Amino acid sequence: MGLLSLNTQRHAALKTLIFMVMLVGVMKPPISRAETLSRLVTVYNSWEEEEGASNSSAAQYLDLWTSGNMNGFKLDLEGSGRIAAIEEEIEAGDDDVHRLYSLALTVSKPGSGGWLTLGRQAISSLTGHNIIDGVSLSIGSDPFTVNARWGIISDISNDDPDEEKTFGIGADYLLRSGMTIGLDYAQITDDGHVMEELVAVDWTYSWFRHTKAYFTLNYDLMSETYHEVLLGTRIFLSELITTTLEYSQNVSRFEADSIYSVFAIDATETTAFSLMFTPNPDTRYIWEYAVESFEGGDGGKRYVLGGRWTPGRSSFYLDFIQHLETGGELIELSLGASAYIHPLVKLGIGGDFSSTEPENDESISSYLGYLGGEWKPSPNKEMTLRVEQSGDEVLEDPTLAIRLALKLEF
Amino acid sequence: MNRRVCFYIRRLFLAALVIVALSPVLSWAMRFSHKVHEQKGVAECTTCHPADALSIIPSPEVCTPCHEGVDLDDTDFGPTRTHTPLWVRQHGRDSSEPDAQCKSCHTSSFCNDCHEGGELSPDLTKRTIRTEGVPRTHTSRFRIVHPLKTTGGQIDECFTCHAEEFCSDCHDTYRGKNRLKTVSHRESWTKIEAGTGGPLHEDFSLGQCQDCHPDGALSSRDWSAAHSREAKRSLKSCQSCHPSGAVCKDCHSALTGLKISPHPRNWRSIQAKFRKEAPEVCAECH
DSSP: OOHHHHHHHHHHHHHHHHHHHHHHHHHTTTOEEEEEEEEEEEEEEEEEOGGGOEEEEEEEEEEEEEEEEETTEEEEEEEEEEEEEEGGGOOTTOOOOEEEEEEEEEEEOTTTOOEEEEEEEEEEETTEEEEEEEEEEEEEETTEEEEEEEEEEEEOSSSSOEEEEEEEEEEEEEEETTEEEEEEEEEEEETTEEEEEEEEEEEEEEETTTEEEEEEEEEETTTTEEEEEEEEEEEEOSSSEEEEEEEEEEOOOOOTTSGGGGSOOOOEEEEEEEEEEEEETTEEEEEEEEEEEETTSOEEEEEEEEEEEOOTTOEEEEEEEEEEETTEEEEEEEEEEEEEEETTEEEEEEEEEEEEEETTSOOEEEEEEEEEEEEEEETTEEEEEEEEEEEESSSSSOEEEEEEEEEEEO | OHHHHHHHHHHHHHHHHHHHHHHHHHOOOEEOOHHHHHHTTOOOGGGTSOTTOSOSSOOHHHHTTTSOHHHHHHEEOSOOTTOOOHHHHHHHHHHHSTTOOHHHHOOHHHHHHHHTTTSOOSOTTSOOSSSTTOOTTOOSSHHHHHHHHTSGGGHHHHTTTOOTHHHHHHHHHTTTOGGGSOHHHHSOGGGSBSSTTOOBGGGSOGGGHHHHSGGGOOSOOHHHHHHHHHHHHOHHHHHHHOTTOHHHHHHHOSSSTTOOOOOOTTHHHHHHHHHHHOHHHHHTTO
8 A cells, every 4th residue: 555545545534534523513502402322342352263373353333323403303413433453464564454434414304204314434444445425315205205325435545546436216105005116226337437227126015914025126227137036925824824935036247347247147046935933922933945046057955944942031043954056965053042140141052063065075064162141230331252162174173262342332 | 425525525625715715814924012022121112212213113223133134024013104215124135135235335344333343242143253244154164164155146145245355365375276176177178188198278378279179169068068157157256266357368358269259148239338338348358
């Protein structure tokens, strides 16, 4: 990273900070009955790498919210900051600590259903430095609403900043009770050239409390293909049994300036059926069967069998998943439990096992086990600790990992 | 007697038909219950309904620390007239669909700040030990089981959170080890003999391809069919290791190599748009 771009990044971050402070300063006096909430979270991770090496990371998050009323309008201001570093990635002299700052102001007129949000986000990470400015708004209320959003993503990693612009507009219409249809248009441009262009239709229908049906269609105007089709229905046979049937078709999409955007691509079709049995609010059993097929032939199947039990404040889960793919077979088993041993202390234990047998290759298995705890001495303080060990048939020695997190609200 | 049996069977069949037809009318979805939440220890209303929130209906993020996304989809919350932006309700399902385009506008930090980063989940089953926001599909050592999970359209799910470099960073480390190669890569065309006992293909230059393969004709399509099948199903996998596509142009350029067109069937109707918006891409091969 050049010195110039580093300075540009710092100037942009400084401008964002000044903008935030000014906005808060301007807003603060006229706001009546303003309420604020802040949250500070600190997370530390430590884990073993292959061949005995170790690594660690630390991250801190600060979120701030304030809201109030001014001249009949409701104002919500939300700010967020994130700073994180990974031990092995830090190099002397580099400013490669991951940072994210965002600020968003939402103005709404109570009762009107409309709102306007203005926001700015600054991101700095090893992969680049970006400033994202955005505006989104929604006008109207049921049965008809219109929404629009604009965004400018400025890549300031290089000496010659690059700008990508996004634009979207959509409308939702409540056709009748329980039935909604939405139309959307989205476009991404880079230096004035269209990189992506999509139109979408979204339809949902809820028939009382018995049936839900949904349909999504995304059409890629650049490649003139149906990028995504989703058709599904969920039928509630009784209070206890829910069935879901879904069909989806997907075709990968690339931005126009990628050479892959001009390559032929096959669509993938998936049909899935699931059955959920909930004999009581504390118990649920899940069964799922899915078939995947490719435009050029072949395909795969997936079976899922699982259960959830939540007596009192305790919880247990068990999942079994089998994938039968064109390239081989994969089996996964995971289970876990958590319970309060004290009104303020919760403990959890669990693990999983995976085994894969690729076609024309030997099978490989792996496992993971964890032990976790949560201590909440007061409603605004929380500490969690998790110790995890995992291993597989490729690595000779199992590896250990630890996560410690502290949360404070004020 | 037989007539009577037949009569009853017909009546029974008719009754069953009516019950099946009316079963949706007689049934109910799983309903959201405040009482159950109270019993589970959610005593304060403000836990789910923040003061001065835009809507009385909590955002899904309020629910996900304790519930899975599928629970939200399967629960009837009652009338949602004030909950009009469809995205808010659907983004969980949409983002888990193959080829979700979340990363087109957001970094993974955007997701993590709500789902993991800024919120410590009381659900200890979440796999947040190493990287934040790891989905449940990442059981055990994901790098051991991922080859089967990243076939076909499923690879697109990876790119919702990961940049393409996430794959290539690891695969580059193991370059040359057969186990980590896809089927089409286990025997590269460069290692195939030109005729029985002839020199390897890697001994020829790209300018010589047409000498033996006029118009891209191949004597055996084993290798080309395998890589074509994999590429068409999972082109983003190719991109993760070959970001510029330079390796594709060895055979698919119009200038050198086999000169085989990689374009889709509808290329004639869409090529003008790509020529206008990204002429530099066309210039790479033409």
